[in-house]
Amino acid sequence: MCMTCGCGIGQTLIAGHAIQRPRKPGGEMHYRVREEGAAHAHPHGHTHDPIDFGTGPAGTHAPGMSQARMVKIERDILAKNNGYADQNRRYLSAHSIFALNLVSSPGSGKTTLLVRTIAALNGAHPHLGNQRRGNAAMAGVDQGRLPQCSCRENPLSRRRERVRVVEKSDTVIALPFSGPPVLACGAWLKNTVCVTRGSEAHVSQLIGDLDSAEARTMLDATVARLCNSLEVQPEIVAHDLHPDFYSTRFAQAYAAQRGLPLVAVQHHHAHIAAVCAEHHVTGAVLGLALDGVGLGSDGTPWGGELLYAEGAEFERLGHLAPLRLPGGDRAAREPWRMAAAVLFQLGRGDEIARRFSDQPGAQTVAAMLQRNLNCPITSSTGRLFDAAAGLLGVNEIQAFEAQAAVRLQELAQRHGQVAPLEGGYRIAESGVLDFSPLLAALADCRDAGHGAALFHATLAAGLAEWVEHAAHRHSIADVALGGGCFHNDILLRSLSGRLAAQGLRVLTWQRMQPNDSAISLGQAWVAARKSREGLV
Numbered sequence: 001m002c003m004t005c006g007c008g009i010g011q012t013l014i015a016g017h018a019i020q021r022p023r024k025p026g027g028e029m030h031y032r033v034r035e036e037g038a039a040h041a042h043p044h045g046h047t048h049d050p051i052d053f054g055t056g057p058a059g060t061h062a063p064g065m066s067q068a069r070m071v072k073i074e075r076d077i078l079a080k081n082n083g084y085a086d087q088n089r090r091y092l093s094a095h096s097i098f099a100l101n102l103v104s105s106p107g108s109g110k111t112t113l114l115v116r117t118i119a120a121l122n123g124a125h126p127h128l129g130n131q132r133r134g135n136a137a138m139a140g141v142d143q144g145r146l147p148q149c150s151c152r153e154n155p156l157s158r159r160r161e162r163v164r165v166v167e168k169s170d171t172v173i174a175l176p177f178s179g180p181p182v183l184a185c186g187a188w189l190k191n192t193v194c195v196t197r198g199s200e201a202h203v204s205q206l207i208g209d210l211d212s213a214e215a216r217t218m219l220d221a222t223v224a225r226l227c228n229s230l231e232v233q234p235e236i237v238a239h240d241l242h243p244d245f246y247s248t249r250f251a252q253a254y255a256a257q258r259g260l261p262l263v264a265v266q267h268h269h270a271h272i273a274a275v276c277a278e279h280h281v282t283g284a285v286l287g288l289a290l291d292g293v294g295l296g297s298d299g300t301p302w303g304g305e306l307l308y309a310e311g312a313e314f315e316r317l318g319h320l321a322p323l324r325l326p327g328g329d330r331a332a333r334e335p336w337r338m339a340a341a342v343l344f345q346l347g348r349g350d351e352i353a354r355r356f357s358d359q360p361g362a363q364t365v366a367a368m369l370q371r372n373l374n375c376p377i378t379s380s381t382g383r384l385f386d387a388a389a390g391l392l393g394v395n396e397i398q399a400f401e402a403q404a405a406v407r408l409q410e411l412a413q414r415h416g417q418v419a420p421l422e423g424g425y426r427i428a429e430s431g432v433l434d435f436s437p438l439l440a441a442l443a444d445c446r447d448a449g450h451g452a453a454l455f456h457a458t459l460a461a462g463l464a465e466w467v468e469h470a471a472h473r474h475s476i477a478d479v480a481l482g483g484g485c486f487h488n489d490i491l492l493r494s495l496s497g498r499l500a501a502q503g504l505r506v507l508t509w510q511r512m513q514p515n516d517s518a519i520s521l522g523q524a525w526v527a528a529r530k531s532r533e534g535l536v
């Protein structure tokens, strides 16, 4: 595709696998990107010369990847994206809009313009190509683990001589009661939105993580599309407790403009509520939310929560023993930091610098822990997985979300089942479940496979005992499971089996996912329950 005007003539190729060989071992490889083909005439009456995009150091985005592999990935991405661009251009042309495909830097707004233009026409989403997937592929990430494009088919495909806007992959969940229309705006990661109409909850297709302008624009457009297609005007707006999420700010602005009541829903309550919505549970239920992170009612990051949920309300019965996050959010990307925090907690802080000598910040982190500087606490299960992976040396820095947990699961699968560690956890009267003894054992474990299997087995045993205590104490037989950590099959199967063996009814997601894509449904369920109880 012509990169100057998008007219479809010419080709853009990556040329020269290694036009500059490194002069010395470890030197930089370079590559060149240029538009191939002679100057060409354009249907709209101008010409231009092929463009040379210059050279750049190879390996910047793909440390350790071969030049040939990187070029192949780039070629594949360009080929696919050229196809998508062509389809989008044909669609716009059918609406008498000429699309100028400017050469510009990322963040210049051209994609936002395309999204808004097509959304304004009829609410369809353009095919945006796979730049994010491409970048991740360049970093060596398994593409199968990445979020899929939000449209299941090309939305701009033609059928019977007319432009067909493909049916979005919205999910309709039947609710056991009717109520006023609710708009729920979801969380930050894996965002979806949900609009209720009567006794139906319509959950949008996956919008994605709200850190990109495209995803935010798509959230705006999706709310408009859902409300238009369902012909509803929301009367209640629900959102996450976190004040800085784009979805929260969108909800607040939407409600303020229309004078609507707002309902803030705690993240893990929403995880459990989504499962309740799918199973029509209107009575009391125990909720076990095992998750990365969500803002708790006490202002700290939660993620390993045992809840009592009934109607629109919930109570926090217990949580995982808090772990420190040295460096805050950075600790979520660097499991070695979580391992360092555990070592410090175990009174073995002097091992940090030696064990993580490859990490330039090891001594600083040890000092931060010593002085309790920038070390917020969390009850997150995801960080517990990270700590285990860091202690076993299987993943010190994560290349993508949940990489440490995925590696641990793979290792455990390969190793095979083991018995839980005797005395590997403690359950306090206060409801805190503490896996410190297990983590101490992992810190001394030389066999990562055995350690990973031991971690999974002991985690499931401790969680099951914790839930059984609460079920007995509160005379509840229903347990709802939610949160992204339940993507882990070993944990899910082992824990479900143990709970079922105790006579508990285990409720899990059905048509939704356990992750944050279900949050909007949970928020809608809580808001609808509040409305029924006259609390809104």
Ligand SMILES: [Zn+2]
Binding pocket: 267, 271, 291, 292, 293, 294, 483, 484, 515, 516
């Ligand atoms: Zn979550």
